[in-house]
Amino acid sequence: MTGLQPxxxxxxxxxxxxxxxxxxxxxxxxxxxxxASAEEFLASADLDRTRCLIVDIAMPGxxxxxxxxxxxxxxxxxxxVYVTALRDExxxxxxxxxGAVDCLFKPFSETALxxxxxxxxxxx
Amino acid sequence: xxxxxxxxxxxxxxxxxxxxxxxxEERRWAETLLAGExxxxxxxxxxxxxxxxxxALCSFVEQAAPECNCGVYLIDWSGPCFRVGAAPSLPASYTxxxxxxxxRRDVAPCGVAASLKVQVxxxxxxxxxxxxxxxxxxxxxxxxxxxxTPVCSHDGRVLGTFxxxxxxxxKPSSRQHELIxxxxxxxxxxxxxxxxEAALIRSQALLAEGQRLSRTGTFWWxxxxxxxxxxxxxxxxxxxxxxxxxxxxxxxxxVHPDDVNNVKARLAxxxxxxxxxxxxxxxLLPDHAIxxxxxxxxxxxxxxxxxxxxGAIQDVTERRVSEAALGKLRSELARVxxxxxxxxxxxxxxxxxxxPLAGIMTNAGTCLRMLDANPPDIAGxxxxxxxxxxxxxxxxxxxxxxxxxxxxxxxxxxxxxxxxATREVIALSRSEQQRAGVILRAELGDGLPAVTxxxxxxxQVIMNLLVNASESMSSVADRPRELVITTERDEGDHVRLTVxxxxxxFDAQATDSLFDAFYTTKTGGMGIGLSxxxxxxxxxxxxxxxxxxxxxxxxxxxxxxxxxxxxxxxV
Numbered sequence: 001m002t003g004l005q006p007x008x009x010x011x012x013x014x015x016x017x018x019x020x021x022x023x024x025x026x027x028x029x030x031x032x033x034x035x036a037s038a039e040e041f042l043a044s045a046d047l048d049r050t051r052c053l054i055v056d057i058a059m060p061g062x063x064x065x066x067x068x069x070x071x072x073x074x075x076x077x078x079x080x081v082y083v084t085a086l087r088d089e090x091x092x093x094x095x096x097x098x099g100a101v102d103c104l105f106k107p108f109s110e111t112a113l114x115x116x117x118x119x120x121x122x123x124x
Numbered sequence: 125x126x127x128x129x130x131x132x133x134x135x136x137x138x139x140x141x142x143x144x145x146x147x148x149e150e151r152r153w154a155e156t157l158l159a160g161e162x163x164x165x166x167x168x169x170x171x172x173x174x175x176x177x178x179x180a181l182c183s184f185v186e187q188a189a190p191e192c193n194c195g196v197y198l199i200d201w202s203g204p205c206f207r208v209g210a211a212p213s214l215p216a217s218y219t220x221x222x223x224x225x226x227x228r229r230d231v232a233p234c235g236v237a238a239s240l241k242v243q244v245x246x247x248x249x250x251x252x253x254x255x256x257x258x259x260x261x262x263x264x265x266x267x268x269x270x271x272x273t274p275v276c277s278h279d280g281r282v283l284g285t286f287x288x289x290x291x292x293x294x295k296p297s298s299r300q301h302e303l304i305x306x307x308x309x310x311x312x313x314x315x316x317x318x319x320x321e322a323a324l325i326r327s328q329a330l331l332a333e334g335q336r337l338s339r340t341g342t343f344w345w346x347x348x349x350x351x352x353x354x355x356x357x358x359x360x361x362x363x364x365x366x367x368x369x370x371x372x373x374x375x376x377x378x379v380h381p382d383d384v385n386n387v388k389a390r391l392a393x394x395x396x397x398x399x400x401x402x403x404x405x406x407x408l409l410p411d412h413a414i415x416x417x418x419x420x421x422x423x424x425x426x427x428x429x430x431x432x433x434x435g436a437i438q439d440v441t442e443r444r445v446s447e448a449a450l451g452k453l454r455s456e457l458a459r460v461x462x463x464x465x466x467x468x469x470x471x472x473x474x475x476x477x478x479x480p481l482a483g484i485m486t487n488a489g490t491c492l493r494m495l496d497a498n499p500p501d502i503a504g505x506x507x508x509x510x511x512x513x514x515x516x517x518x519x520x521x522x523x524x525x526x527x528x529x530x531x532x533x534x535x536x537x538x539x540x541x542x543x544x545a546t547r548e549v550i551a552l553s554r555s556e557q558q559r560a561g562v563i564l565r566a567e568l569g570d571g572l573p574a575v576t577x578x579x580x581x582x583x584q585v586i587m588n589l590l591v592n593a594s595e596s597m598s599s600v601a602d603r604p605r606e607l608v609i610t611t612e613r614d615e616g617d618h619v620r621l622t623v624x625x626x627x628x629x630f631d632a633q634a635t636d637s638l639f640d641a642f643y644t645t646k647t648g649g650m651g652i653g654l655s656x657x658x659x660x661x662x663x664x665x666x667x668x669x670x671x672x673x674x675x676x677x678x679x680x681x682x683x684x685x686x687x688x689x690x691x692x693x694x695v
Contacts, residue, residue, distance in 0.1 A: 016483025016515045023508060024490040027497075085478035106482035110489040 006051035008117060010034045011041045011067065012083070013059045017106070021054065028114065038062035042070065050078050052101075052120035057084040057091065068098065079120035083108065153299065157306060160184040164310050174318040178210030181307050181314070186213055189300050191290055193267065195219070196275070196311055197234055198284040199227055206234060209284060209315075218265045232258040234285040237272040241282060246270045248293035268293045273304050275311045283315045332356055339439035345421070346432045347395055361417070361439045363409045380406035380414060382601040386561050389604035393563075398423050398430035404440070404558050416444040476522040483515035539687055540579045542611055542619055543568040549586045550609070553594075562594050562605045569612040573686035575619050577664045582684075585657040585668075589623040589680045592654070596627025596678065603676065617689030618666070626677040630670070638670050657682075 008030045010021050022032040030052075035041040038055070039062055053071075057064040068080050082095050082103040095103040102116035164184065167177045182194040195211035204227040208219045228235045232255050233244040246252050247269055249262050262270065269290040275283045286308045288296060296304065332355070335341055341358030345351075352370050359366050362378050372391075379387050383405040394401045402420040409415060421435025491508045494501040550566055557564050575582075590609070597605040606626050614620035630638065639658040654668075661668040666684030673679055 014479045014483075016480050016511070016518065017486070019511055020483040020486035020490065020508075020515070023504075024486045024493075027490050027493045027501075027504075083482075085475045085482065087474060087478070106478045107485040108482065110486070113486075 006031070006121060007046055007049045008032045008052045008054065008121075009041060009046060009050040010054045011036075011038055011059075011064070012054075012056040013037060014056065014085070017056070017083070024110065024113075025117070030117065038064070038067040038070075041067070047076065052081065052117055053078045054081045054083060054117070057082050057095075057103075058086060065095070065098065068100070072099075079123070081113075081116040081120060156188055157303070160188065161306060161310060164307075164314075168310075168314050168317060174314060175210060177314045178311065179212050181311055182210050182212050185288070185303055185307055188303055189288075189297075191292070192300065193289045193291075195222075195287045195289075196284060197222065197287060198315065199238055199282060203227065206238075206285075214289075215265070218261070221261060231255060233270055233272045234287060237274045237285045238282050241274050241276065241280075243274070244270075244272045245295060247295055250293070262289070266291055269295075271296045271300075271304065273308050275308050275315065277312055277316050283312055283319075286311055336360075341437050342435070343421075343437065344432060344434050347430055358437060361415075361437060362407065363411070378407050378409065380408045382406070383561055385602065385604050386563065389563060389606070394421070394423075394433065395430075398425065401433075403563075405561070415439055415441040473522070477519050480515040480518040480522070484512050484519070487512040487515065537576055538579060539574045540577055540582060541572075541574055542582070542621060543572050545579055545583050546586055546609065546611060546621065549583050549590065553587065553590050557590075557594055557607070560594050560598060560605070562597060562607050564590075565606065565608045567608060567610045569610070572611055572613065572619055573617070573688060575664070575684050576687050577684065578660075581660045582664070585660050585682065586621065586623075588654070588657050589621075592680070593623050593625035593627060593678075596625055596629070598627075600627060600676075613686075614683045617686045618683045619686050620681055620683040622679060622681040624673065624677065624679040626673075626675070629672050629676060629678045632672050635670060635672075639668065 008025055010018065010025075010032060012018050012021070012034075013036055018034045018036060022034045025032045033044070033046045033050075035044065037059060041047065041053075053067075055064040055067055062070070064080075064082050064084075071078055071080075079101045080099075081101050083106055084091065084103070085106040087105050092103040092105075101120045102112075104112055104116065164177065164181055167180060178196045182196060185194045186192055193211075193213045195214055196209035197206040198209040199205075200207050203224075206222060206225045206227060208223045211219050222232075225231060226235070227238050229239050233246055236242070237244045249259050249268055249270060252259065262268075267289040269292065271288045273286045273288075275286055277283055286304065288300065288304060290296075335355055335357035339357070339361065341361050342355045343358055344353040350372065354370050356366070358370070362370070362375070364370060364374060364378070368374065376384055376388070387403075387405050390401065390403050400420075400422050402418070404416060404418050407415045407417055416439070418438045418440045419435065420438075421433040423430055424432050424434060487508045491505045491512065494505040494508060546566070546568060550564060554564070586609075590607070593607050594605075597607070603626055608622075608624045610620075610622040610624070612620055612622075639654045658668050661682045661684060664684045666682055668680070668682040670678060670680045
């Protein structure tokens with residue numbers, strides 16, 4: 001896996017996020033790829049070089065947490081930052097307990113996002 | 125009673141002296157019969173017990189005809205068997221075996237008399253072999269002749285037998301026949317009366333038990349004089365000592381202080397209207413217990429004039445308490461489900477709006493960074509700003525969709541009889557109004573023109589006005605909680621509905637904001653009822669307004685065009 005450029009992958013069914021977030025991260029200097037679903041991401045060749053995964057919790061088909069589970073099953077230790085538009089305070093501690101780097105509520109501040117991505121890329 | 129020798133006079137002395145004597149004798153005999161009859165009837169009328177009367181009856185016969193012994197045997201139809209009613213001159217050894225003897229033709233002459241409703245005369249028992257056991261029994265007591273006469277009720281039922289025994293063989297004399305006919309009639313009166321009394325006592329006991337079981341008391345109120353009659357259960361329900369006569373003052377003292385004015389108004393209305401009435405109120409008993417009372421009364425008129433009310437009061441405390449518990453549970457459920465629905469709704473709105481907001485914020489950050497770069501990425505910033513605008517539009521679309529979801533559809537237009545619609549609402553809210561102790565008076569105008577609109581929506585408005593009026597009076601205790609709903613023609617071919625209460629009213633300065641959404645004077649209210657009401661009335665091309673009363677309370681009214689006015693508009 002060494003030699004491959006570390007990648008930030010964004011998985012979200014919401015178009016505005018899928019368009020805005022990669023551009024922002026790219027402007028901030030991170031190589032980024034965006035996917036509309038968990039299935040699309042799992043099938044892509046970018047899976048191997050992803051060093052940080054930003055994934056929406058509630059998605060049609062496979063949800064964010066299910067994707068996290070699937071990656072653990074595949075022994076892909078990719079640091080995950082969950083994002084969600086549903087502000088349920090009980091979700092965040094649950095996600096952190098399952099090993100997430102962070103869990104951000106939309107709309108999130110760019111500082112919170114950049115901190116989370118930096119933590120993920122540092123390998124925690 | 126005079127002493128008699130009449131029995132010994134039976135015989136036939138001859139000559140003029142006899143004729144005179146016979147006339148005197150006949151007169152004495154007639155007087156004896158009359159006096160005896162009067163005495164027995166007096167005993168019956170004064171309520172002496174049946175055994176006493178029958179004893180006296182037998183003694184009377186035995187005095188008038190000393191050669192006789194008498195017995196009255198009653199029939200217990202559950203057997204059927206004989207019961208000894210009276211036989212004062214016969215020994216227990218004679219009467220005891222007779223008590224419980226079956227009413228059968230093959231047992232004794234009385235059985236024949238009772239079964240066939242005929243008089244049975246046995247001149248000499250010794251020579252009569254029909255009833256062997258009976259014959260031995262009678263002979264053993266020195267009796268030789270028997271005359272058994274059925275005692276029948278006025279409608280022909282056999283009540284018992286009257287039995288006359290003689291110690292010598294022979295038929296009854298004509299005087300004895302006369303005597304037997306007379307006392308048999310008196311015996312039937314005495315027995316029937318005793319049976320009726322027993323039936324009355326049974327039915328009264330049944331009624332009293334029924335009243336106790338159903339916690340219902342009955343009363344009778346003579347309106348002109350305020351006289352009362354109350355059943356025992358009324359005393360129990362009102363916790364009043366039986367010795368005290370029930371008066372209005374006493375009732376007022378028992379009614380819960382908060383309900384006293386209402387009850388007074390109800391009774392005054394009953395006195396005035398002369399209509400059947402029913403209401404509920406609370407009682408505050410001397411032991412501080414609060415009970416719920418339901419009162420129902422029917423007016424009785426004489427030639428159209430109210431004379432009296434006959435009614436019932438029922439202690440409905442248990443029912444009310446469980447209803448209250450149920451109501452509390454139901455409103456708690458409603459609250460929870462409202463909160464849950466509202467919570468779910470809010471979450472879904474937030475979710476829909478947060479998505480484009482996240483885009484907007486991220487884009488704004490991107491935009492700034494692109495502009496701050498060296499050299500600035502103008503094209504990128506422009507593109508990002510365009511995406512920001514698109515996300516903003518998306519958020520606005522979410523709000524627009526929500527508005528569409530919650531905006532009412534155009535009301536259904538049908539011809540509505542406002543009076544009928546109002547009556548339905550009143551019927552729906554009646555139990556609630558009664559529970560709240562509200563006296564609702566409807567004055568629905570005659571010949572009211574129909575209106576065009578949505579019946580259900582108009583009923584929502586009426587219900588809302590009624591509920592508001594009723595709630596505004598919930599804390600009122602110093603005056604009747606009166607609510608008057610009126611319908612009438614309004615100018616310009618309009619129809620007007622007015623709801624007037626005597627509640628806490630509102631500040632005249634608040635008149636303008638009353639119909640605004642989220643304006644409320646109630647602690648538990650959302651303040652949307654009147655605002656929705658206004659939007660409904662306005663969609664009916666009408667007007668809704670409110671004004672404080674001169675006295676306590678407020679008046680709410682709406683006026684909407686009638687069918688005629690609507691048609692004229694179209695033309």
